[in-house]
Amino acid sequence: MLRIPCPFCGPRDHSEFSYEGDATVKYPALDASEDEWFEAVFLRDNPRGPHRELWHHLYGCRAFLIVERDTLTHEIRGARLAHQPTAEALK
Amino acid sequence: MQRYSALSVLWGGLTGQKNWQKVWGHPKPKPHYDVIVVGGGGHGLATAYYLAKEHGVRNVAVLEKGWLGGGNAGRNTTIVRSNYMIEGNTEFYEHSLKLWENLSHELNYNVMFSQRAHVNLVFSPSQRDAMARRYNLMRLNGIDGEFWEPEELKRRIPLLNMDQGRFPILGAYVQPRAGTARHDAVNWGFARAATALGVDIIQNCEVTGFIRKAGALIGVETSRGGVSGEIYADKIGLAVAGHTSVLAARAGLGKLPIETHKLQAYVSEPIKPIIDHVIVFGGVGHFYISQSDKGGLVFGGDLDKYNSYAQKGNLPVYENVMAACIQILPCLGRVKLLRQWAGVMDMSMDGSPFICKTEIPGLYLNAGWCYGGFKATPGSGHTFAHTIAKDEPHWANRLLTLDRYRKGRLIDETGHGPTPKLH
Numbered sequence: 001m002l003r004i005p006c007p008f009c010g011p012r013d014h015s016e017f018s019y020e021g022d023a024t025v026k027y028p029a030l031d032a033s034e035d036e037w038f039e040a041v042f043l044r045d046n047p048r049g050p051h052r053e054l055w056h057h058l059y060g061c062r063a064f065l066i067v068e069r070d071t072l073t074h075e076i077r078g079a080r081l082a083h084q085p086t087a088e089a090l091k
Numbered sequence: 092m093q094r095y096s097a098l099s100v101l102w103g104g105l106t107g108q109k110n111w112q113k114v115w116g117h118p119k120p121k122p123h124y125d126v127i128v129v130g131g132g133g134h135g136l137a138t139a140y141y142l143a144k145e146h147g148v149r150n151v152a153v154l155e156k157g158w159l160g161g162g163n164a165g166r167n168t169t170i171v172r173s174n175y176m177i178e179g180n181t182e183f184y185e186h187s188l189k190l191w192e193n194l195s196h197e198l199n200y201n202v203m204f205s206q207r208a209h210v211n212l213v214f215s216p217s218q219r220d221a222m223a224r225r226y227n228l229m230r231l232n233g234i235d236g237e238f239w240e241p242e243e244l245k246r247r248i249p250l251l252n253m254d255q256g257r258f259p260i261l262g263a264y265v266q267p268r269a270g271t272a273r274h275d276a277v278n279w280g281f282a283r284a285a286t287a288l289g290v291d292i293i294q295n296c297e298v299t300g301f302i303r304k305a306g307a308l309i310g311v312e313t314s315r316g317g318v319s320g321e322i323y324a325d326k327i328g329l330a331v332a333g334h335t336s337v338l339a340a341r342a343g344l345g346k347l348p349i350e351t352h353k354l355q356a357y358v359s360e361p362i363k364p365i366i367d368h369v370i371v372f373g374g375v376g377h378f379y380i381s382q383s384d385k386g387g388l389v390f391g392g393d394l395d396k397y398n399s400y401a402q403k404g405n406l407p408v409y410e411n412v413m414a415a416c417i418q419i420l421p422c423l424g425r426v427k428l429l430r431q432w433a434g435v436m437d438m439s440m441d442g443s444p445f446i447c448k449t450e451i452p453g454l455y456l457n458a459g460w461c462y463g464g465f466k467a468t469p470g471s472g473h474t475f476a477h478t479i480a481k482d483e484p485h486w487a488n489r490l491l492t493l494d495r496y497r498k499g500r501l502i503d504e505t506g507h508g509p510t511p512k513l514h
Contacts, residue, residue: 001405001406001407002397002405014397014405015407019396019397019512021350021398021510021511021512022350022398034497038496038497039346041440041509042348042440042496042497042509043345043346043347043348044336044346044348044349044350045336045346046336046349046350046351046398047336048334048336048337048351048400051398053398069397071351071399071400071401072399072401073401074399074401
């Protein structure tokens with residue numbers, strides 16, 4: 001069981017969350033080239049080691065979090081809100 | 092190669108089992124090969140075997156980081172089937188199943204392929220309709236499939252809990268030619284047959300880098316280190332599912348449409364024969380079970396659903412799988428679990444694999460197997476060997492390309508889109 005430190009709810013079991021994948025993917029503008037969209041939709045770094053990823057606290061506060069986790073050891077180095085303005089307002 | 096037969100088994104029994112010879116050695120790598128296959132799992136070994144057997148390319152090395160079949164080839168739930176409906180998958184998996192049907196004879200090694208039928212339970216009218224479409228498409232493509240009404244299902248598998256409250260079992264779609272095989276025997280059989288044809292199988296030899304010349308790959312650097320660790324080859328094939336992204340990055344192939352996820356499997360204590368088929372369901376949960384010849388119940392369910400290279404599974408999925416098991420087979424409630432493990436796999440963006448040339452000259456790719464690599468073992472090796480030897484795909488893997496994502500020609504069997512954890 002992973003324990004994810006939710007900024008609102010404290011450390012919670014990962015079964016309360018839904019995994020939403022690589023958080024480093026940047027979606028391009030709607031009128032961007034096909035190549036840029038292809039890369040954003042289909043291609044992933046898929047690192048063996050530190051990974052920045054999105055988790056949705058579906059059965060908790062429902063916030064989207066960016067979690068730093070190691071894909072080899074499962075060590076979690078931290079979590080913050082994905083929504084930047086809210087994260088700053090909470091500081 | 093020493094041939095195995097009923098007579099050789101009998102002779103061995105009468106002479107104190109002293110007639111058995113070593114079936115593969117520990118060769119020192121040569122400085123140059125025609126083809127290097129990276130990855131000594133089922134797919135890599137099968138590729139080397141078919142290169143030597145069908146294409147006469149015998150100067151081949153298989154490089155394996157650990158030991159033969161220590162990755163997913165030894166961690167799967169041994170199910171073999173071809174109940175696919177989309178062009179690309181359909182012909183490929185049926186091609187593979189046909190190779191399975193003669194594999195023990197082909198390799199002169201009993202891979203214990205048992206066509207015991209793959210029984211896919213349905214729990215709702217809409218699921219039954221969706222499966223009807225799938226099995227009708229299969230039949231149109233010449234693949235066997237049939238429907239078992241609840242009465243027939245009850246008669247054939249009396250232990251099933253048919254009338255469970257909200258989602259009673261409404262029948263099952265069945266592929267009679269599907270079944271199971273002994274996974275270790277498949278690896279050993281291919282390794283033995285490949286060795287007999289002159290293939291060098293080199294274990295404990297990790298590929299740490301690639302040697303380039305004018306944009307092409309001309310060799311590999313290995314963990315054996317120094318000059319002796321450099322092995323040159325005309326062609327290099329990657330068959331390292333689970334770690335494809337890691338090797339692709341070293342080869343300069345860039346990002347791939349893959350996420351690495353882990354899948355758990357479980358085996359119970361050995362019990363007397365109780366389950367004759369492969370019983371499966373998906374949709375309202377995900378569960379598959381069969382019984383090994385040793386008596387252990389081998390079963391599994393969903394992925395752990397987050398990127399991971401750790402070969403260990405988590406407890407929430409464990410609990411879900413057990414719940415699914417008890418829901419349909421309550422009779423197993425008191426059976427003890429013996430072992431649980433996990434393997435890491437390439438989850439591709441459409442749930443289907445790729446066996447193809449790459450944009451880098453000299454580099455060939457066999458990857459993206461998701462849950463389903465074991466059943467593909469002979470088909471994957473056969474078509475990958477063809478692709479490497481002839482520089483063009485076999486008809487059965489012509490659509491399993493890497494550029495299909497860019498072209499929008501996805502082979503998305505479940506319709507989940509580019510969400511690897513759901514395939």
